[in-house]
Amino acid sequence: MLVFVFVLLYVAATSASPIEPGWFFSSLPSSIDGKTRVNAASKTHTVYQNLWYHNQRYLALLDSSSQDEQRPKLKPELSQNTGLVPFPVKDAKAFAKNLKAGWLPGNTLLLDFPFAAFPENIGHWQETLVPVYNVMSSRDWLQEVQGNSKHIDTVFMLNLRREQLKGLDWVWEMLRLVLEPGMPTKGQSPTLLFYDQTEGLSATSWLAIENAIVVNDRYIHPEGAAGFHTPELGQAFRKQAFLDQKLLAPSKAPMTITLLSAHGGEEVINRQELLGMLQEVGQKLGMRVRPYTVTPQAPFQSHLTAMARTGLLVSRHGPMMASSIFLPPGAAVLELLPFNWNWKDFSRIYLNATRSLGDIHHFAWLARSAKFVRYRSENESRYAHWTAAECSSRECLEVHATAAMVADVETIKHILLKIIPGLQKGKSVAQLRQAWPEAVQNSGGTGLWWDVA
Numbered sequence: 250m251l252v253f254v255f256v257l258l259y260v261a262a263t264s265a266s267p268i269e270p271g272w273f274f275s276s277l278p279s280s281i282d283g284k285t286r287v288n289a290a291s292k293t294h295t296v297y298q299n300l301w302y303h304n305q306r307y308l309a310l311l312d313s314s315s316q317d318e319q320r321p322k323l324k325p326e327l328s329q330n331t332g333l334v335p336f337p338v339k340d341a342k343a344f345a346k347n348l349k350a351g352w353l354p355g356n357t358l359l360l361d362f363p364f365a366a367f368p369e370n371i372g373h374w375q376e377t378l379v380p381v382y383n384v385m386s387s388r389d390w391l392q393e394v395q396g397n398s399k400h401i402d403t404v405f406m407l408n409l410r411r412e413q414l415k416g417l418d419w420v421w422e423m424l425r426l427v428l429e430p431g432m433p434t435k436g437q438s439p440t441l442l443f444y445d446q447t448e449g450l451s452a453t454s455w456l457a458i459e460n461a462i463v464v465n466d467r468y469i470h471p472e473g474a475a476g477f478h479t480p481e482l483g484q485a486f487r488k489q490a491f492l493d494q495k496l497l498a499p500s501k502a503p504m505t506i507t508l509l510s511a512h513g514g515e516e517v518i519n520r521q522e523l524l525g526m527l528q529e530v531g532q533k534l535g536m537r538v539r540p541y542t543v544t545p546q547a548p549f550q551s552h553l554t555a556m557a558r559t560g561l562l563v564s565r566h567g568p569m570m571a572s573s574i575f576l577p578p579g580a581a582v583l584e585l586l587p588f589n590w591n592w593k594d595f596s597r598i599y600l601n602a603t604r605s606l607g608d609i610h611h612f613a614w615l616a617r618s619a620k621f622v623r624y625r626s627e628n629e630s631r632y633a634h635w636t637a638a639e640c641s642s643r644e645c646l647e648v649h650a651t652a653a654m655v656a657d658v659e660t661i662k663h664i665l666l667k668i669i670p671g672l673q674k675g676k677s678v679a680q681l682r683q684a685w686p687e688a689v690q691n692s693g694g695t696g697l698w699w700d701v702a
């Protein structure tokens with residue numbers, strides 16, 4: 250008998266309330282009209298009022314009174330990896346009232362990491378988070394939200410699990426920094442939600458987000474724009490990063506060449522030879538040389554300190570270059586670009602970032618032929634005759650992203666001998682600027698960036 254009553258009570262409780270208020274949401278207030286409204290007037294972000302989540306999908310609830318106005322503003326996607334489904338009903342308010350759904354109040358920043366399989370790739374984190382800083386700083390989004398909150402209450406990582414960010418101090422510190430202009434007081438953090446939370450909701454439950462802010466990273470920005478909005482903003486960000494870590498922000502580039510390498514990845518097979526050449530050039534031109542090998546898990550402070558001590562950063566293209574935005578004013582980057590690696594304009598990720606600060610020089614040497622690749626097997630070397638345009642499949646890209654590079658030390662030496670004196674004289678970025686080496690047909694050129702085929 251007791252068991253029977255228990256079961257009855259349980260059934261009554263669950264069917265009357267399909268969604269129990271959880272730690273991150275409350276019950277849907279009866280006053281809301283439920284209609285999804287979209288404000289997509291800005292190129293930098295989109296704000297959704299009453300964005301719905303149900304059964305692994307994000308939905309825009311439209312009814313006869315809002316359909317004509319809102320429908321044309323909806324895109325098939327919310328962000329790079331997340332779709333948005335229009336959901337027409339007759340009367341949104343009546344519909345919502347019957348759901349007894351959950352309510353996530355205030356302002357929620359939806360963050361979609363472009364490559365969820367590589368959460369430790371701090372290069373893509375930089376691409377994702379710098380645009381967030383632009384939007385948080387401009388505060389335009391505050392005109393487009395409903396309700397009383399004047400700051401970011403919640404950050405929702407749409408496609409990542411909490412455990413995927415374990416030990417990534419760089420990501421956590423950057424996240425805190427980019428959100429700072431959107432927080433009510435310094436040091437305050439928003440509620441942080443991950444994919445785990447929505448996954449845990451029952452398939453019959455609904456959740457309405459009062460305001461959802463989606464920042465357009467370069468993958469969804471109408472012009473593919475990346476980097477800081479203005480040099481002033483980028484420079485202020487750099488300063489703040491050092492300040493927050495209680496480090497002295499460097500005011501000028503020291504006479505040090507740093508050879509940056511990723512621990513266990515993006516190998517330069519003749520690194521010793523490269524280092525020897527740098528030492529030779531350094532001796533000749535009065536610069537110290539310092540090898541620096543780092544992992545994405547290294548403390549944010551280490552990344553910052555290493556950049557502050559660098560006047561010229563030499564590195565193979567790779568995620569560790571994400572920290573190049575913290576180089577001192579007047580410093581330079583010489584990036585070694587691998588052969589056949591330019592899908593989705595990847596070769597410019599770090600160029601666009603440093604360029605947006607306005608006071609960091611950025612040069613590159615491009616491996617223009619397969620002789621600069623050390624393939625691991627016969628199997629991989631079948632891509633040796635492909636062109637950069639042809640190399641867009643996941644396999645070809647992975648081969649070239651991970652195969653060891655042979656740096657053309659002689660050519661790189663010539664580049665350095667040409668640019669370092671200009672740097673030492675304090676010439677401006679505009680004065681020293683060089684054309685970015687474009688991936689060309691596989692013609693087996695010399696690899697010089699001025700050797701345009």
Ligand SMILES: *[C@@H]1O[C@H](CO)[C@@H](O)[C@H](O)[C@H]1NC(C)=O
Pocket residue numbers: 467472473474475593594595596597598601
């Ligand atoms: C670099 O900036 C240009 C101009 O804004 C843009 O078209 C391109 O998509 C950007 N590429 C990357 C990788 O950020």
Ligand SMILES: *[C@@H]1O[C@H](CO)[C@@H](O)[C@H](O)[C@H]1NC(C)=O
Pocket residue numbers: 626628629644
């Ligand atoms: C050769 O490459 C293909 C595709 O990348 C892969 O499926 C296969 O296992 C490779 N074979 C060997 C022997 O490495």
